[in-house]
Amino acid sequence: MIVIFGSINMDLVARVQRIARPGETVLSRRADSFFGGKGANQAVAAARSSRGGPIQVAMAGAIGNDPFGMACLKNLEDNGVDVSAIRVVDEPTGCAFITVDKSGENAITVASGANMALRSADLPDRLLSNASVLVLQMEVPIADTLEVATRARRAGIKVVWNFAPVPLVKERSAMAELLTATDVLVVNEHEALSIAGVLGESAGADFLEAGSAVSRSFGLTCIVTAGARGAYAVAPDGARTHAMARPITPVDTTGAGDTFVGVLAGGLAEGLEIGPAMERACAAASLSCLTAGAQAGMPQRDALEHYLAQA
Known part of the structure; x- marks a missing residue:
């Protein structure tokens, strides 16, 4: 089982010619609503790519007693996610x-x-004990997320932590505490450099060197996503693995990173090595960019398998 501990949102999306600068107003013809939140996005991506396979997906999260919350809950259920811990x-x-x-x-x-x-207590031991992979992000309280990670590590569960957005900690010790509880760190280029900066590592503008420094220092696998260039993994011994991204013309990149994380977790839970799991995740992220909305383009398992077979 994959367990996601994280955020659930409703996304309100407006299309514009260009994104507003500070102090500027731009007009959009309409706003559309989509299901989102990094935690919910990753849960849906994992559930869709795992549906029909051996892995189940569960989520722990919190919603309000309002129409958005009830709609988000139903959406997760409709996608095959266990919502008993929401x-x-x-x-x-x-x-x-x-x-x-x-x-x-x-x-x-x-x-x-x-x-x-x-809160950490919202994820019951009965659910966590069935997990092989725990997926975390940074849109819910950090202290509770760290506590869940620590519980998982004690139980021998692989912790995949997406440091997005980058935690607002300035002390090396605080960042180190988070990284020590992580098995697989997933970040983009800017996040990798920001983390290395907090740790006092000199990487310049080289995101791979930043990832290498983090991996080496904390004995974890650091995966850096790099958009159209795909994704790079750095092992604690310095070995690097690269997964290519598929060439596409994107409609909306919202949710592509979450698709990558959810599908990566699915691959790891099914026993894939980092390289094949990343290849699968990169393909799914590419597909997700072809439809507007964070979750709308996340592929089902059969569509992903078909896309991978076209390589």
């Missing part, structure tokens, strides 16, 4: 405000709401 709280459901420009790039502001009420 709690209804006295806060509004999280909401993300997203603008997407004509090239498919995006800018996102998140109102966390109920996500900040999620």
